[in-house]
Amino acid sequence: MSNLVPEVYCSNFSVTKMFYIKVFGFNMKDENEEQSVARFNLGKMEFILEEPLPSDIHKNTIKLKKFFSSDIDFSCEVDDIKDLYYRIKTLSAKSLCSKIENKSFEQNGATITHQQFIARDPDGYRFRFYQ
Numbered sequence: 001m002s003n004l005v006p007e008v009y010c011s012n013f014s015v016t017k018m019f020y021i022k023v024f025g026f027n028m029k030d031e032n033e034e035q036s037v038a039r040f041n042l043g044k045m046e047f048i049l050e051e052p053l054p055s056d057i058h059k060n061t062i063k064l065k066k067f068f069s070s071d072i073d074f075s076c077e078v079d080d081i082k083d084l085y086y087r088i089k090t091l092s093a094k095s096l097c098s099k100i101e102n103k104s105f106e107q108n109g110a111t112i113t114h115q116q117f118i119a120r121d122p123d124g125y126r127f128r129f130y131q
Contacts (some may be wrong), residue, residue: 004046005039006074010123011037013051019122020049025084044129050108059104073118073126081115081125088119097126 010016020026020040029046033039034088036051078084085100097118104113116130 008047008049008050008123008125010051011122012122013019013049016049016051018123023088023095024119024121024127025078025087043077043079045074047074073127073128078129078131081117084129086119089092095121103130118119 011076017028017031017038021028024042025041026042029039029041036053038045038049040049085096088095091127097120100115100117102113103113103116106112114130118128118129120126
């Protein structure tokens with residue numbers, strides 16, 4: 001289990017749930033369909049997806065909008081970056097925000113290079129997948 005498990009809101013639980021499973025390749029760990037809540041993981045990344053219900057008074061105090069979060073990116077390490085990229089390109093090309101690219105950075109005096117790309121889910125959350 002991750003130390004930090006973000007909770008993200010979506011506009012259509014069933015559509016977004018299937019997107020995470022089929023397009024992004026996440027595993028659904030558990031689900032409460034009645035409450036429109038599910039927990040997902042891919043590698044070491046874990047998060048909770050929820051569609052706010054009318055009875056969720058505390059969540060309706062803010063106006064939810066399309067692109068629920070345009071201010072946050074999620075990073076997710078994957079085993080096969082090319083396989084995931086081509087799956088997303090085939091199933092939902094409009095979700096891709098970038099092509100696969102090499103990124104390098106310095107860490108403890110060594111240069112680390114990985115491949116990455118960015119994609120969005122149906123509500124606009126950005127995921128940086130890297131290997």
